[in-house]
Amino acid sequence: MKRIAIFASGTGSNARKIVEYFKDHPKIEVSLIVSNNKEAKVLDMAHRHNIPTMILNKALLKDRDYILEKFSIFPIDFIVLAGFLLLVPKYLVDAFPKNIVNIHPALLPKYGGKGMYGMNVHKAVKDSGERETGITIHYVNEHYDEGGIIFQASCPVLPEDSPETIAKNVLKLEHEFFAKTIENVLLD
Ligand code: GRF
DSSP states (O other), X not given: OEEXXXXXXXXXXXXXXHHHHTTTOSXXXXXXXXXXXXXXXXXXXXXXXXXXXXXXXXXXXXXXXXXXXXXXXXXXXXXXESSOOSOOOHHHHHHSTTOEEEEESSOTTTTOSTTOXXXXXXXXXXXXXXXXXXXXXXXXXXXXXXXXXXXXXXXXXXXXXXXXXXXXXXXXXXXXXXXXXXXXHHHO
């Protein structure tokens, strides 16, 4: 079994899709949901599916010995960032080489980096008059949105699309492709 920890800060609709996708999978399971926000909706979803949860604040995430010990107890093989807003510390990147992936709601390297999350991304896409946007699934390194790209999918941006419409179209792509891409990476 490959054991995934999903890190999420908010609603967790991607986390939910991933949990559902791997529910009866013979080789992959979601073993842990990690959040930096104890009010995050993603935690309710985890409880509904009987998946253990872990709340981390910034300081705890920097505590190498604490985190690596916890992850070895579970144990965790692979980390998925699905709307996780804190920077992943270098020790974690080093401890999970090529085993941490993130999803970004734009076509990187455009519209990535610090501050480029949620509606900020879609507003920037709209303001720049882009004709298309999309999703990027990529490996994580110690810089925001800079690890190697694994998969991209795009959708058109029409002149009449609002940032909210763009967000909806992009989320649809995320739900369609994130779990499948994780499966491909893990079973490669
Ligand atoms: C997604 O758009 C993802 O790309 C971004 O944060 C959003 C998370 O949405 N990094 P949800 O919490 O999975 O619904």
